[in-house]
Structures are given as structure tokens and as C-alpha cells.
Amino acid sequence: MIRAFGPGRVNLIGEHTDYNGGLALPFAIDRGVTVEAEPLAGGEIRAEARDLGERDAFPAAAPGRAGGWRAFVRGTVAELRATGVPLEGARLALSGDVPLGSGLSSSAALEAALCLALLAVAGAAEPDRTELAKLCSRVENDWVGAETGLLDQLASLCCEAGSALRIDFATLALETVPLDLGGWRLATLDSGAEHEHAAGGYNARRAECREICDRLGIAHVSRADPDAADGLPEPLARRVRHVLSENARVDAMVTALRAGDLPQAGRLLDASHASLRDDYEASVPEVEAAVRACKEAGAAGARMVGGGFGGSVLALFPPATALLGGACPVLPGPAAALV
Ligand code: GLA
16 A cells, blocks of 8 residues: 655745745645555546545546546646656545645645655656646646645645745745744644635735736746836735735745744744735735734734635744644644655
């Protein structure tokens, strides 16, 4: 039996920068999706989503379209075969412990675990992890219909245990940054408002960013000249302000972590949240309430994580501060792997 684990991720800082050629600093978490796989004669893929009690079956050579979790399985099979992986029949069982729609990227966890499991079933060598992340991203964009960037997939596939990963999306340069919290704790709190990337505000923000690039004649929002951006009509000028200031906060966070300055890390989380709320307008009342609850419980900083418009909040708690009820400690875990 082949077994592959793909972790979810928390983005420490650098939100809505990946599709803008900017910087981000995610880490893989110790929760994720496990895919069990074994070869099956006859060229059919039979998949079971154990947590949902649902099944799917389709020919590996012609997956066809479907919705929900089935789109991930069908898309991964199709995209792997399109790169020449000799994948025939397989039996798959999916299970996980990342809450769906919580902003911790259960989707990247699923994509990464599926890829590694299916490559192993096919007896194919693992391609370069950045290429694999791009393949997972095609599954998400072209099969699931969510126009997400590469952040989640690179985090799930390329992070190292105990570390965050600085990603420069203009060049895809990766740098491991030790995440030594020395008694401080990071925890997530679900806002209770479920997000869904294929719908809602996320795709609207991406359309605004394309408009900014068209108006300024640049390839990515991160390339915007701040003065030229100030001349854009609102809300576009605000959107650029968020992206440029968030990129600067990523490097400020790297500096703070390397110096062990966790109070400063907390202030940067707060500043990131304010920018996401006011300039990027990606928050919702439930997320605001969750951020307030964390701060009132003594967090040094708290912010929305992931695409926003719902999902989870990330908070940094000083030593000896009790976590508030419902908060879930997150530890930087290893990248996706066969287990
Ligand atoms: C979601 C997307 C990522 C990224 C974040 C926002 O998690 O999947 O690609 O755009 O939102 O930073």
C-alpha cells in the first residue's frame, strides 16, 4: 500500500502577493491530507473520500469533469498523464484533518498528496517540486475553477520542518527561514465564515490586479511605481498600496525572525491585517470578530490568513498566555512526502 501525506499551510505573512509577483512566507503545518493508493487492473480510477463517505470512478485515460473533491482527483490524474506519467488504474482513499474552507489550504494538501501517491502508483520519478507545484496549480485553476496562485502548493511541497519558506514569486526563488518561536505559540482560530475560492471576492481582487497592470503597463502589481499607483482611481490605488507594503512586511518579518524579535513579529501581523482589511478589503465581520477575540486574549498580533472573505485567523501568543477556546496551535511541519 502506498501512502502519501500532503500538509496544509499557514501563511505567516505576505497575503495576496503570490499572483502579484511579490513575496510571501508560509509554513507547512502538521495537519493535512493522506492519500492511500494501490494499482488497479483495468485502467479505472476508483476513489473514496472517507471523511465525506463519497466515491468516484472514471477511466484514467479520460477523466471528464466533475465538481467538489472529485475535480481534484480527476484533474490530478489528467495533468499527470499530460506530462507523460504512465498512470493506469488505481484505487485511492482520501482522508484528512484540515478543516475544509478554513483558509489552511486543504486543497493544496489534497493536490500534493494525490500527486505523490499517483506518481508512486505509476512507478514514475518525482519531478522537480516547483514543477509539481505548478502542476497542482493547473489542477486548481483548470479543473476546480479557482484562480489561485502558487503559494499554497509551494508551501505544501517545499517547506522544511521547523521553518518557514520565503518565496519570491517574480523569480520563484525559495529561501528556508528557521521559525524558532522560543516559547511563543502560533495558533489559528476559525472565524466560522466559510470561504470558497471559486466564488466570491478572491477572483474579483485578481481582476482588479489585472486592471492595475493594464493601466500601468506592468507585468505584476509588485512592479508598480508608488507614485504612478497613487494616480490610479480607487479602489485600485489602495490595492497597490497593500501589495507594496505587504512585500516590505515579508522582509521585515524575515529580519524579525532571524533576530528572535517576536514582539516585532506580532506588530507585523497586526499591520498586515490592517492593510488587508482597509486597503485590500478582504476581511468580513466574522474575521474581524476572530481577530478581536485573539487580541483580547493577549495575542501579540493577529491577522486573517489565506484568501480572506472568511476562513481562519492566525495569532501569535507570548509565553504563558493561555490560548483562547477554539484556537488551534499550529506547528511548522515537513513538506509532502510518501509515509
Ligand atoms: C489563497 C490562494 C493563494 C493566495 C492566497 C492569498 O490561499 O490559494 O494562492 O493567493 O489566497 O495570499
